[in-house]
Amino acid sequence: MTRRGLLGASAAVGAGVAATAATAVGTASAGPSARPSADRSAPPGGLRLRWLGNNGWEIRIGAGDSAATVLIDPWLTRFWTGTYSEAGAAPETPIEVDTAVIDGYGLRADQILVTHGHYDHMTDVPHLAKTTGATVFGTESHVNTMRAMGAPERQLSVVAGGERLQYKGYSVQVVRSLHSMGGEHPRVAFAGTRPGQVPKAPETISDLVEGGSLSYLISVNGFDIVNFGSSNFSEHDLEGIRADLVMIQPGGANVPGYVPRLLELLGHPAYVVPTHWDDFDEPLDRPAVDWGGLDALRDAVRKASPKSRFVKLDHLETLSL
Ligand SMILES: [Zn+2]
Numbered sequence: 197m198t199r200r201g202l203l204g205a206s207a208a209v210g211a212g213v214a215a216t217a218a219t220a221v222g223t224a225s226a227g228p229s230a231r232p233s234a235d236r237s238a239p240p241g242g243l244r245l246r247w248l249g250n251n252g253w254e255i256r257i258g259a260g261d262s263a264a265t266v267l268i269d270p271w272l273t274r275f276w277t278g279t280y281s282e283a284g285a286a287p288e289t290p291i292e293v294d295t296a297v298i299d300g301y302g303l304r305a306d307q308i309l310v311t312h313g314h315y316d317h318m319t320d321v322p323h324l325a326k327t328t329g330a331t332v333f334g335t336e337s338h339v340n341t342m343r344a345m346g347a348p349e350r351q352l353s354v355v356a357g358g359e360r361l362q363y364k365g366y367s368v369q370v371v372r373s374l375h376s377m378g379g380e381h382p383r384v385a386f387a388g389t390r391p392g393q394v395p396k397a398p399e400t401i402s403d404l405v406e407g408g409s410l411s412y413l414i415s416v417n418g419f420d421i422v423n424f425g426s427s428n429f430s431e432h433d434l435e436g437i438r439a440d441l442v443m444i445q446p447g448g449a450n451v452p453g454y455v456p457r458l459l460e461l462l463g464h465p466a467y468v469v470p471t472h473w474d475d476f477d478e479p480l481d482r483p484a485v486d487w488g489g490l491d492a493l494r495d496a497v498r499k500a501s502p503k504s505r506f507v508k509l510d511h512l513e514t515l516s517l
């Protein structure tokens with residue numbers, strides 16, 4: 197088999213360069229009146245979700261001195277990997293962390309939530325941990341790998357799923373999840389764990405193993421945001437969780453009822469925001485290039501949950517709620 201499909205890739209070819217600067221390309225707004233479901237919490241106001249490309253999100257809660265920022269899978273460096281090319285991701289691709297690019301975005305963070313250990317999710321997190329001072333949550337494997345990448349030890353927090361953390365004005369719940377599986381013999385790309393001890397520092401993208409997958413629920417005054425870092429989920433672990441806004445990604449073709457089952461489980465969220473739909477070999481400071489799954493995801497959401505608002509953001513665009 198070819199490497200194609202290991203990451204659920206489609207056939208968009210891209211010769212990528214790193215993003216160079218933060219550019220706000222616009223703001224989408226959806227006020228409380230847009231909420232189709234009256235029996236749910238209204239958006240709390242002062243909540244801003246900015247898409248950093250791939251599964252990278254900046255969630256800002258509140259304003260002024262009491263404002264807080266939660267980052268999910270922030271990845272700004274973006275080096276070429278071939279992931280969405282015909283040949284698929286080249287395992288020997290060297291990892292790059294461009295601190296000038298990352299620092300150019302001027303991100304702040306109180307917490308950084310890692311969904312899994314792959315290159316397009318975790319590569320920039322150790323540097324951002326240093327510059328922001330944020331608490332970083334991940335599995336033992338993620339944390340061990342980030343230790344090897346120089347992340348500040350005192351900020352690293354090993355979680356397994358089920359933890360709930362209360363902060364001023366919001367809470368974070370860790371949810372055990374699953375990664376998508378692709379290829380002729382369905383399996384997780386760059387699978388594996390790094391338990392027990394700090395591994396050697398990762399050099400290539402294949403050194404950044406999945407290490408288990410997590411989802412996160414961020415609850416702001418009863419408005420519940422759930423993010424999935426891959427196109428799969430653990431039904432059992434979602435019991436009792438209802439979302440007002442869910443970030444889900446295209447794919448899941450070999451997961452029975454991926455979209456309808458997930459939206460049903462989550463109680464048909466008022467907002468469905470697509471994530472991880474851009475070809476990340478293309479630059480972040482330009483409009484996102486669909487790797488080929490967005491239309492199918494939109495159609496599946498419309499069919500499964502017609503009252504949900506499908507809110508597609510472009511690179512660096514903000515949804516204000
Ligand atoms: Zn992955």
Ligand SMILES: [Zn+2]
Pocket residue numbers: 314316317425472
């Ligand atoms: Zn990914």
